[in-house]
Amino acid sequence: MSIYFEFDVGSTGRRFRRAVEEDRKEVETILSDDSYYEKVFGKVDVGCLIEISTLSICMINENKDVIGFASFCDHPNVPGIDPSDWETWMRNMYQKYYLSRNTLFIHAMGCHNSVEEFFLAEAMMTVFNNDAYLQQIVLMPPPDCPREFIMKHPIFKKHNISRYCAKREDDKEHGYHYFYATNRQDICPKLRIRRAVEEDNGDIVNILDKNNQRLRDLYGNYYISEVIGRHPEMNRKIIVADLNDRVGGVMCLNSDIDYAKLQNTYELDPYHGLQKATPLEKEQTKRKNTLLRAFGYRNFKPEFLQIFCI
Known part of the structure; x- marks a missing residue:
């Protein structure tokens, strides 16, 4: 264990x-x-x-x-x-x-x-x-x-x-x-994860208020209900953790991501900027590797890279 x-x-x-x-x-x-x-x-x-x-x-x-x-x-x-x-x-x-x-x-x-x-x-x-x-x-x-x-x-x-x-x-x-x-x-009770519904607005707002009360001041008391019911076309989904018919946790998921802003804020080069590389980008990255140019792609072994880095 x-x-x-x-x-x-x-x-x-x-x-x-x-x-x-x-x-x-x-x-x-x-x-x-x-x-x-x-x-x-x-x-x-x-x-x-x-x-x-x-x-x-x-x-x-x-x-x-x-x-x-x-x-x-x-x-x-x-x-x-x-x-x-x-x-x-x-x-x-x-x-x-x-x-x-x-x-x-x-x-x-x-x-x-x-x-x-x-x-x-x-x-x-x-x-x-x-x-x-x-x-x-x-x-x-x-x-x-x-x-x-x-x-x-x-x-x-x-x-x-x-x-x-x-x-x-x-x-x-x-x-x-x-x-x-x-x-x-x-x-440690087992939580049930489900999609949020409009009736969860009160519980979710109370949870969010503990961390940031400004959201209620800006958007009112029913901003969660509006996101769920009035804007179903948005790529934003809200899921909650349900315990005994009460919301114990909340998570907001959004597929619209500003990759450029994240790349300017954090060092994401080792992760390719959190984006999936295209075949052309993979080839360009491979050609930029000095070890591959010096020893050849077929003769290159990952173990050598570890020794070289050490």
Whole structure:
């Protein structure tokens, strides 16, 4: 699983990145400050998790200091369970048909008290957004873990995180074995992309006003409706992202492009000015290449160009 995280801190002052060996001491300090984490995950080897886990991430603040840590693996943190055959155990114990290719288990996590309200929610959202194949994230606490320790993070109250108990007869009386699972749809809902209609004018205008209120001042309150209904011949199309019958995002597409202005503003020569080259232009470009003139087109190899440039 390859997931890239930016190291630059965003406008909110928080950003996730991959954990590295240099973060070990800071993470150990975070985990040792609160006995809650040891009761939920036991004693963990932070260095080992950073090295061999499927994904370990850190939340950093504006000073690039580590303020949160979470480690995910593709097998449950249950002693005695074969990491390569946990799917069979999961089906027999809980009757859940999870797969290792789309499921991650939380093996450790911790954060400062200042970010406790949103750390776990943002961590899950970050992982889901950066891995399209991931469908569920599972937290499997030990059987004797008090429920109030799990409910410490508000995400368990705000989102639809399910609690599943073991289906075996000897576990039904006490609910001894259980786990929590959150699905992608609960954290990152799937949007429906469609063409905008005139009834979407209000929602679209409100979204655009957050970035630029001048559009409403220039064109009025119904300029989106006019573009959609009164000018169907224009090469401009508006699409929206629909979530629960409400517009959550908007994009305006236009096939009329001022290539000359873009070429004067940006350096687009490597991309042929964003235009498709004609056979004549391709031939002219080929003849301008000094390497081709010196060594011949048939003897020219791309590997030579790379070596020559280096």
